[in-house]
Amino acid sequence: MIPRANKSLFVLVFLSFIIASPIGGQTLKVGLYNDLNTQAIVFSVAKGNYLLTADGKAILTLRPLENIFIQLANDSLQCYSAKMLLGRYKNIELRSMTDSGFFGLRILPYNKFAFYDDNLLLSYNLGKLQTINAVDIDKYIAGVVEAEGGYKAHPEYYKTQAILCRTYAIGHLDRHIEENFHLCDGTHCQAYKGRSKTKYIVKAARDTHNEVVVDDDSILIIAAFHSNCGGMTENAENVWLIKKNYLQPVRDPYCLQGRNARWEFKLTTEKWSNYLINNGFKIDKNQTPSSFNSLQLSRRQFYKIGNDSLSFQKIRSDFKLKSAFFSIEAKEGFLIFQGRGYGHGVGLCQEGAMQMATLNYSYKEILQFYYPKIAIIDVQKLNFQKNPQINLIKENPLTNPQTKR
Numbered sequence: 001m002i003p004r005a006n007k008s009l010f011v012l013v014f015l016s017f018i019i020a021s022p023i024g025g026q027t028l029k030v031g032l033y034n035d036l037n038t039q040a041i042v043f044s045v046a047k048g049n050y051l052l053t054a055d056g057k058a059i060l061t062l063r064p065l066e067n068i069f070i071q072l073a074n075d076s077l078q079c080y081s082a083k084m085l086l087g088r089y090k091n092i093e094l095r096s097m098t099d100s101g102f103f104g105l106r107i108l109p110y111n112k113f114a115f116y117d118d119n120l121l122l123s124y125n126l127g128k129l130q131t132i133n134a135v136d137i138d139k140y141i142a143g144v145v146e147a148e149g150g151y152k153a154h155p156e157y158y159k160t161q162a163i164l165c166r167t168y169a170i171g172h173l174d175r176h177i178e179e180n181f182h183l184c185d186g187t188h189c190q191a192y193k194g195r196s197k198t199k200y201i202v203k204a205a206r207d208t209h210n211e212v213v214v215d216d217d218s219i220l221i222i223a224a225f226h227s228n229c230g231g232m233t234e235n236a237e238n239v240w241l242i243k244k245n246y247l248q249p250v251r252d253p254y255c256l257q258g259r260n261a262r263w264e265f266k267l268t269t270e271k272w273s274n275y276l277i278n279n280g281f282k283i284d285k286n287q288t289p290s291s292f293n294s295l296q297l298s299r300r301q302f303y304k305i306g307n308d309s310l311s312f313q314k315i316r317s318d319f320k321l322k323s324a325f326f327s328i329e330a331k332e333g334f335l336i337f338q339g340r341g342y343g344h345g346v347g348l349c350q351e352g353a354m355q356m357a358t359l360n361y362s363y364k365e366i367l368q369f370y371y372p373k374i375a376i377i378d379v380q381k382l383n384f385q386k387n388p389q390i391n392l393i394k395e396n397p398l399t400n401p402q403t404k405r
């Protein structure tokens, strides 16, 4: 028989595991502004009631438009309500009492502000106030898709984006394990700037609930995507030296009219020949400008003159070109680079996928077009041995040891 105290401890540990594990649509912990030295925050309720719990004790309930100011004082958190000091604590939780609660968060001294869904966890960590948004994974995904932003797309397109964000998130749950959260909100993980306000995006995340993309070996895919492939996607091996059978060149007729389908760049013949000489090419002084011409109808790996060669990837990075998919043509003392696409070109082409969505392809067809040999499965059916980052979460639930519910 388990003694009473141990029994409740067991229940608590079990509960905290359920809460900590995002598998099955549970809570994800996202570290906010992890690269800033946050010293204080203002929390304001936007919708629903919030329960403020400090070091495991319920302190007060906050209603819409009510604020709390929390400031670092040495290694503890000073908490103020309406300019009255409520107390000094180690850990503070602001927990929504409904599942549609959200709040405004101001980060000081930077004066950054955004709205977030669900809960906020605060603690002292190495001289700064650590702020963690404990958020339902689908709401987080909607926020990430929204942060990609800058476009108005078809609802079916948002579903492809939602699945890729979820695949990335579940595949990288161990990224910040030592800092006691799963993912950060910067480009180091996936940019997340708070809650989504777009109805279609929120719906896309919910409609694809628990769906992730795996390869033919049941491993979560590297969910690479880019703006426009220029008509042909790139082999991942040419960009990152990783070989994946679902990151192979695909001919894409859908993005050719896209905003980023074409670009142009101009360089003097002299500059180009100096660049090639610096990269070990043997260039003859009498070389004709047209001998620098190069045609890329399909993606090629190397620019070649005689026996000398240089990868298009390196040229792209040295000249900060929009893509490594370009032809070169000599014209009136200049070399004209006629480029196609924007980005590394690996995986899903966003402008092509948007066009496919408007042509009524389903999100599954779109994903299968850009990532051949993949399957879309429920995250609960994921093979834990083959996706060890999930095992790590199972064995080491990310709970805040001093924070009890």
Ligand SMILES: [Zn+2]
Pocket: 175, 176, 183, 184, 185, 186, 188, 189, 190
């Ligand atoms: Zn990160």
Ligand SMILES: [Zn+2]
Pocket: 228, 229, 230, 231, 232, 252, 254, 255, 256, 349, 351, 352
């Ligand atoms: Zn494309």
